[in-house]
Amino acid sequence: MSNLQKEDFSAWYIQTIKQADLMDYSPVRGCIIFKPDSYEIWEHIQEAFNLRFKEEGIRNAYFPMLIPESFFTKEKDHIEGFSPELPWVTEAAGEPLEERLALRPTSETMIGTAFSDWINSYRDLPYEINQWANVFRWEKKTLPFLRTSEFLWQEGHTAHEDEASARERTMRMLEIYKETIEGLLAIPVYSGQKTPSERFAGAVDTYSVEAMMKDGKAVQAGTSHYMGTKFAEAFDIKYLNRDNEHVLAHTTSWGVSTRLIGATIMVHGDEQGLVLPPAIAAKQVVLVPVGPWKKKTEILERLEVLSKDLKAAGVRVLIDDSDNSPGYKFNEWELRGVPLRVEFGPRDLTNNQVMIKMRDIEGKEAVSLDGIVESIQTALADMQTRLLETARKNRQQHEYTHIETLDELKEHIENKRQEGETPGFVLVGWDGTDETEEIIKEETGFTTRNIPFDPIVEKKTCIVSGKLAKHTVWLARAY
């Protein structure tokens, strides 16, 4: 078997998501269909975040999708950032509209307008809400899950009395993103601050969690923005403070999207196809009767009991009792990423055992039928932990911290190319100017990912100018 994942990661990705029946293309450019197995991943992501948001006292709401053009023009940086990507509704019910309506790319303008009405006094603050919604960004290059014209996301929006409280919320959500992405999706992330050129359009500060795919490229997995009073000024979000003065609120916004599905596939998938963390797999366990099982009805009966017991314990399980060969079934469920396979045949029945194959480990293990439900639950929990550890190790192997100059970076990239290896993430010193950042991008295709809060190494000099480094920053190619 050729190693498609290593040789052509993009081709591997497309093949994997098609074979695993996760998506289909639609006739509208860059819009995909989320088939049930990918949509269920999204549902598990939603559940996990809703739980965390609720703990924080943040409630869900829903705002109109269509945004009048005049809303966008109120915040200059915001419209500049988003206008190149907006689709516009210009007619409805057979008549031209008086004002064009944008399909939301994000809802700061709509929610800012509402906040302006709803927030009057410091007693109304903090005002903290979230919405789950579809959003639109008409981008030139698209890639299923990772960059689509329409995608699904959550966007949280909060307003606060002062900078300290707004910044606390900004950082807290970044932390929740890190914990949930690592815990649920088993994807290790780097937390840090985006450089000014990579900030959200209209933000004062943008923070991100960045993940490394198996090909060494980066996915920005979640962002959290401190807006200062910029949006409050543009949308007139003022409140009566404790000193009876009308002052501007400080706002934040933060989001994760269906690109997390793509990141999960690119972090855990292997040559056999999809590998899903148990926490989000639509099916966690597949039960496959093997050997001459049709001649012995007890085989299927025992599997049906096991299936019932597993379901009662909250495990998502299915039995594959189709006429396909065991080999065909094994392959089918492996490429769909089912975390754990149970094989059970007449010999196993005699030995009071099942054979268990974990999706991420070579070889099978005989496991006693006594306490089998607990054994399976433990195996799933172990796999969840192991996937994160494995992803951490993979990531560590492609972190480079020794590069001091632009020439060394180019040499590094060229060397890795010749080795058929990824150049990975490179930690460098940066003088903090737009100019040197732009030079890095133009000459290497690498972009700044973020300025990590706890860099594994502190870099002293700027990779381009050789001047004293203002920041230590992660560079990588990015999706």
Place this chain on the structure above:
Amino acid sequence: MSNLQKEDFSAWYIQTIKQADLMDYSPVRGCIIFKPDSYEIWEHIQEAFNLRFKEEGIRNAYFPMLIPESFFTKEKDHIEGFSPELPWVTEAAGEPLEERLALRPTSETMIGTAFSDWINSYRDLPYEINQWANVFRWEKKTLPFLRTSEFLWQEGHTAHEDEASARERTMRMLEIYKETIEGLLAIPVYSGQKTPSERFAGAVDTYSVEAMMKDGKAVQAGTSHYMGTKFAEAFDIKYLNRDNEHVLAHTTSWGVSTRLIGATIMVHGDEQGLVLPPAIAAKQVVLVPVGPWKKKTEILERLEVLSKDLKAAGVRVLIDDSDNSPGYKFNEWELRGVPLRVEFGPRDLTNNQVMIKMRDIEGKEAVSLDGIVESIQTALADMQTRLLETARKNRQQHEYTHIETLDELKEHIENKRQEGETPGFVLVGWDGTDETEEIIKEETGFTTRNIPFDPIVEKKTCIVSGKLAKHTVWLARAY
């Protein structure tokens, strides 16, 4: 106090939803903001239906919102029905589009196109999916929750081998709608078949569940459609059957929307404001300290313990320990529809009791602190049942079955108007022709709601033509 609900139901409705903080208008015509307390009702509706759909083996997916114009033109009746209400995207990313894209009013065309690709053999059938999505219908008259330009809904779509299986699914979903709307929202509904003129655009048969509001007007609360092979023909959904022939699939679709929120308010609300069934209330219980409670810290401490115990038992509870007066608090939580209020003061502490006020019952009851969590759970369950019974009784009082002619109907309407009463739902005989149906509508403003499966009375002659009635049909004014 004037009886606004009786005198001007529309004014009462708008006042109630604004005071209960359920929604806000948006600057885009007919698009509303679902504030957290109404969105949470929707989340409870989603949970309940997702559970039922899952039991049926129906999985969620997500399809693109934008639908190319050419898709609509494939099914003639469908485009005729929906084209007057479509908003269109005509430009994106600064350029005109080659083909206009409609904002989906429903997804038969998009999903039909996908089914055509996905369904090849009888082994693929039935193919059954659902999606939760925003949809758009640019209607002239709008009303919060009940008729909005953008609304949220679920739309199920299934494909089957034959008519019997498709019809079974159509009827099964109608049954699930009835059970869930009655059980969860405490709204009694009439199940029946829509007349041909009221069918979904492109359906062979449309069935509905119809609810009566407190003003006697109807809300179509859910619909289920059998499409025959019409959409399969238009979108080429063919499969290889058991005899190895390529034949057309039979399809269905069915949906409920955020108008259920509006219906819930209009069925249960009263002069004091919102009345919410416990099953969907964001807050089921409010704890209010009364009397000189600030002087006795034990009062609030005991309420905090109770709050914790209730939460642990899965009850949604809040404590109102603000500085507002008890009267203010009582009014505030009544107009927001909180089902159960607990009052607790120094005297109650002495007596080892709390005072309980149910939102739908006059007067308070003293309840022992021993076993208080169970008492509250029972009270909430009782209220859920009682609301359905009360709604059934209200409905029964405005069901009229004695009307035989159009003149009698007009007289009935005029009499009720003079009494300041609603003309309610009227059960009549109908000869089954479009002409007589149109005459009823033009001369009375009443429309056919549905042909009930089990009419409480069988009518013999058509109310308009006097001919033999083909059907017994419910008439009403409708939202």
